[in-house]
């Protein structure tokens with residue numbers, strides 16, 4: 001009879017759950033069960049522009065909303081959340097931002113040992129495979145999560161960046177690198193025109209590699 005005994009049960013195969021299942025199952029001694037309430041995939045999920053098709057789609061979205069309250073004029077505010085493998089990383093906006101280094105340093109100063117930016121930087125480097133012009137002290141090239149620098153160009157972008165410069169906001173070629181503040185082009189969890197959800201990068205990585 002098939003064994004139903006597991007060392008770990010991960011409930012929810014979203015951003016966190018997919019990574020956790022990947023890390024736990026890297027040790028062949030571990031028997032890991034992943035339980036996901038949503039479907040395996042959705043045709044619009046792999047295509048970046050499909051974001052718009054999933055934002056109100058109950059087939060791949062829990063479609064939560066906030067309670068009416070005075071601060072929202074008694075309105076319910078939509079709170080989309082992914083309901084499929086990869087969770088919200090399968091329906092999100094794909095913008096890749098690490099967060100401000102000063103925030104991590106402040107957390108460390110408040111007593112959270114191990115959370116300074118210098119200490120979390122190796123994890124950020126290891127998790128990503130960045131395709132873009134960057135300083136390799138800050139960016140990873142061989143990790144599972146595929147991140148790509150936008151290659152869009154045009155007069156509008158040039159004018160916006162120039163205008164920012166005129167009010168003192170300097171250009172940065174990598175807002176996840178040495179110089180986080182400034183104006184620059186978006187980096188996204190997209191590779192070869194396909195969304196790089198955690199499902200593809202961590203749960204079924206060979207499928208992610210094919211794209």
Ligand SMILES: Cc1cc2nc3c(=O)[nH]c(=O)nc-3n(C[C@H](O)[C@H](O)[C@H](O)COP(=O)(O)OP(=O)(O)OC[C@H]3O[C@@H](n4cnc5c(N)ncnc54)[C@H](O)[C@@H]3O)c2cc1C
Pocket residue numbers: 011012013014015016017035036037038055079080081082083084085086087088089091092093094095096097
């Ligand atoms: C529309 C949208 C746009 C976003 N845009 C960006 C962006 O551009 N950049 C960015 O960095 N972040 C963005 N985010 C935020 C980011 O995607 C989330 O913060 C992140 O994915 C949350 O990860 P999580 O593991 O906490 O939850 P999720 O990824 O949501 O995973 C939770 C999983 O648990 C499953 N689940 C829930 N209940 C059960 C149950 N009882 N049993 C089994 N499974 C269950 C769900 O179906 C889901 O798969 C966006 C989010 C949304 C929704």
